[in-house]
Amino acid sequence: xxxxxxxxxxxxxxxxxxxxxxxxxxxxxxxxxxxxxxxxxxxxxxxxxxxxxxxxxxxxxxxxxxxxxxxxxxxxxxxxxxxxxxxxxxxxxxxxxxxxxxxxxxxxxxxxxxxxxxxxxxxxxxxxxxxxxxxxxxxxxxxxxxxxxxxxxxxxxx
Numbered sequence: 001x002x003x004x005x006x007x008x009x010x011x012x013x014x015x016x017x018x019x020x021x022x023x024x025x026x027x028x029x030x031x032x033x034x035x036x037x038x039x040x041x042x043x044x045x046x047x048x049x050x051x052x053x054x055x056x057x058x059x060x061x062x063x064x065x066x067x068x069x070x071x072x073x074x075x076x077x078x079x080x081x082x083x084x085x086x087x088x089x090x091x092x093x094x095x096x097x098x099x100x101x102x103x104x105x106x107x108x109x110x111x112x113x114x115x116x117x118x119x120x121x122x123x124x125x126x127x128x129x130x131x132x133x134x135x136x137x138x139x140x141x142x143x144x145x146x147x148x149x150x151x152x153x154x155x156x157x158x
Contacts, residue, residue, distance in 0.1 A: 001052065002037050005044055016040050038071045045079035057088040057096070065092070069099040076103050120145045 006012055019040060023032050032040070044050065052075075060068060072084055084103075088096065097104050120142055127133065133141075 002040055002044075005041070005050075009044075013043060015043060034067060034071065038074055041071075042075055042078045045075055045082040049081040050079065050083070052082065052084045054084065054086045057086050058092045065095070066099070069096065073100050073103065076100070116145055117142055 006016060019032060019036060023030055023036075045052075052072075054068070054072075057065060057068070075082055076084065086096065093106065097106075124133070124138055124141065
């Protein structure tokens with residue numbers, strides 16, 4: 001994420017430039033640690049309105065998710081103009097709301113099952129190996145795709 005942000009800047013702040021070159025000089029060109037990355041993100045986000053997006057936060061392992069949420073909270077506290085958009089399944093909602101207390105607005109996204117079915121039918125119709133699927137498998141894919149979309153299409157907006 002830091003690389004994407006820096007890549008979109010006209011001019012890289014001197015502190016970030018120095019930090020990257022300092023890490024590059026270490027044995028093996030070690031990457032910056034999370035603490036350094038968060039510091040650099042705070043530096044960038046404190047000087048401009050920034051939107052950060054994290055998709056499928058629930059798929060992040062628990063320990064790493066804890067670190068990521070802690071880092072998000074640090075950034076939000078230091079950069080009031082920053083907005084973070086997170087998508088996740090509902091089972092981690094309480095964890096996100098607890099870790100980012102005061103910074104969370106929840107929005108539930110729902111799809112029209114007819115839209116999903118139409119999209120899946122389109123993709124199945126353009127399958128490069130059409131002989132690999134029979135009618136019962138296609139019917140099962142269509143049935144499951146509608147169900148899973150509802151499960152995955154929950155969002156937390158921070």
